[in-house]
Amino acid sequence: MPEPVIASVGASPLGRTDLPGRDLFSVALAEAFDGLPDPADIVEAVYVGNQSESYEHQIMHGTLLAEWAGLRHVPAERVEGCAAAGALALRHAVKDVRNGDHEAVLACGVEKMSSAGTSGATDALSAAFDRAIEQRSGVTAPSQYALLARRYLHETDATEADLAEIAVKNHANAARNPRAQFPKEIDVTTVLESDPVASPLKLYDCAPVGDGAAAVLVTTPELAADLDRPQVRIAGSGASANNIAVAERDMTTIAGARIAAETAYEEAGIGAEDVDIAEVHDAFTVCEALLAEAAGFAPAGTGYQSYRAPAERADGWTNVQLSPSGGLKARGHPIGATGLLQALEAYEQLTGAAGDRAVEGAETALLLNEGGVADAVTVGHVVTTAEAP
Amino acid sequence: MTDGGLDATDPRTLPGFFDALADGDLLGGVCADCGQVLLPPRPACYACGSHDVDVEPQSREGRVFSYTEIHAAPPAFAADAPYTVAVVELADGGRLLGRVTADAADVAIGDPVELTVREPTAAEREVALEYETGWPVHVFEPR
Numbered sequence: 001m002p003e004p005v006i007a008s009v010g011a012s013p014l015g016r017t018d019l020p021g022r023d024l025f026s027v028a029l030a031e032a033f034d035g036l037p038d039p040a041d042i043v044e045a046v047y048v049g050n051q052s053e054s055y056e057h058q059i060m061h062g063t064l065l066a067e068w069a070g071l072r073h074v075p076a077e078r079v080e081g082c083a084a085a086g087a088l089a090l091r092h093a094v095k096d097v098r099n100g101d102h103e104a105v106l107a108c109g110v111e112k113m114s115s116a117g118t119s120g121a122t123d124a125l126s127a128a129f130d131r132a133i134e135q136r137s138g139v140t141a142p143s144q145y146a147l148l149a150r151r152y153l154h155e156t157d158a159t160e161a162d163l164a165e166i167a168v169k170n171h172a173n174a175a176r177n178p179r180a181q182f183p184k185e186i187d188v189t190t191v192l193e194s195d196p197v198a199s200p201l202k203l204y205d206c207a208p209v210g211d212g213a214a215a216v217l218v219t220t221p222e223l224a225a226d227l228d229r230p231q232v233r234i235a236g237s238g239a240s241a242n243n244i245a246v247a248e249r250d251m252t253t254i255a256g257a258r259i260a261a262e263t264a265y266e267e268a269g270i271g272a273e274d275v276d277i278a279e280v281h282d283a284f285t286v287c288e289a290l291l292a293e294a295a296g297f298a299p300a301g302t303g304y305q306s307y308r309a310p311a312e313r314a315d316g317w318t319n320v321q322l323s324p325s326g327g328l329k330a331r332g333h334p335i336g337a338t339g340l341l342q343a344l345e346a347y348e349q350l351t352g353a354a355g356d357r358a359v360e361g362a363e364t365a366l367l368l369n370e371g372g373v374a375d376a377v378t379v380g381h382v383v384t385t386a387e388a389p
Numbered sequence: 390m391t392d393g394g395l396d397a398t399d400p401r402t403l404p405g406f407f408d409a410l411a412d413g414d415l416l417g418g419v420c421a422d423c424g425q426v427l428l429p430p431r432p433a434c435y436a437c438g439s440h441d442v443d444v445e446p447q448s449r450e451g452r453v454f455s456y457t458e459i460h461a462a463p464p465a466f467a468a469d470a471p472y473t474v475a476v477v478e479l480a481d482g483g484r485l486l487g488r489v490t491a492d493a494a495d496v497a498i499g500d501p502v503e504l505t506v507r508e509p510t511a512a513e514r515e516v517a518l519e520y521e522t523g524w525p526v527h528v529f530e531p532r
């Protein structure tokens with residue numbers, strides 16, 4: 001069974017841009033294929049993570065982006081799982097290479113969220129929630145996560161200031177990331193005094209609306225070597241769905257994320273303690289706390305300490321560094337592209353291309369990408385440059 | 390599996406559930422194999438996978454499990470903002486999300502509430518799908 005590797009990555013600018021989705025993809029693709037043969041000479045299949053047709057009134061992204069890449073007559077499809085679409089696309093590529101179906105698969109993602117303003121994005125994202133009960137009650141993405149946050153603050157020692165510190169830490173990381181939508185530092189007061197969105201979450205607890213595209217070339221190790229590219233092994237991949245309605249789940253034990261992470265660890269032959277860096281789905285500050293626990297980095301009720309230096313965290317925490325890119329919060333969260341931006345960050349960190357934000361000595365990364373509220377669907381990947389155990 | 394013959398009068402479908410709710414009856418699915426309560430009822434139990442799901446009346450009384458005050462609302466509900474939404478744990482064990490007819494400042498986890506049912510407003514009908522227009526809206530009132 002060939003072990004898939006990431007052979008190249010690329011991304012568009014993130015944030016408010018004047019480019020439509022397909023053009024954002026062209027920018028990301030150009031970076032990924034800089035110095036490589038044309039996609040038509042390599043790529044055998046395409047998967048596109050994309051959340052919603054409501055932004056550009058466009059589906060058929062598999063066909064469209066394959067064509068814009070100069071590919072015809074290859075299998076190509078859009079993958080949908082709200083914000084987990086990008087990692088689902090990556091997972092399809094991983095399986096195709098593992099199965100020996102293809103030697104090179106393009107996993108990409110795109111979202112043009114700014115096309116209908118903030119209210120348009122709010123409306124498009126609300127489609128991820130149960131229609132019959134949740135949507136008709138007027139929920140939003142922030143309000144769904146606010147229900148988790150309220151419960152988390154009730155059950156643990158965490159405070160709103162702790163959640164604010166997660167945003168502060170991720171902005172500090174983004175300040176060293178030239179790709180970030182918000183490459184600037186903020187302080188706790190700014191978070192705590194920002195406008196209420198859905199209590200207890202405030203504006204600066206929330207990832208921004210933004211445009212973006214990302215492309216990740218997944219190949220066999222042999223092809224990556226032929227292409228003379230640094231390669232990072234995708235050693236584990238897991239995914240899990242959970243209830244559509246947040247009310248029917250355990251709201252502070254993110255079971256789907258735990259399954260996705262543990263499946264990926266098991267495939268990779270590692271444990272949580274072996275992970276050096278993690279890009280987790282911090283769409284809202286509370287997510288980073290919950291996912292740190294689900295991933296096995298932190299004992300129950302202490303995930304909110306992710307912003308602290310390892311020596312300052314509770315007993316039982318690993319030394320992992322979370323969201324070195326700045327996370328969804330500050331790097332940016334163009335929904336369908338986010339899972340691939342996480343893979344891009346891991347590739348740059350593990351191949352010595354992360355510049356000022358490099359985490360010294362990092363060899364192994366966990367990626368956790370969620371869709372819907374929390375673990376409605378979660379995808380986990382372990383990527384590493386360490387020797388296989 | 391024994392779900393053949395489901396039609397819109399069956400409470401394990403949404404039209405059947407909302408028809409009963411319009412009459413004031415909150416129906417839940419109850420798994421005959423593991424006891425899991427399913428709100429709304431559906432043909433299969435997510436907890437154990439069984440398709441042996443009974444339909445039983447559920448208490449409309451419960452307690453707030455979590456809540457939030459929505460300031461930035463979807464466009465269809467912008468005129469209502471800010472409003473309170475809660476996850477409520479009902480007395481018979483199921484959990485259901487809904488609006489609360491109280492300011493969030495007056496709500497706390499553990500507060501007792503009761504489910505009531507009202508007709509959809511004109512604004513709610515405006516954004517309803519054709520098959521949803523007759524469905525009632527449930528809300529939780531403090532008690």
Ligand SMILES: [Zn+2]
Pocket residue numbers: 420421422423424425434435436437438439
């Ligand atoms: Zn059951």
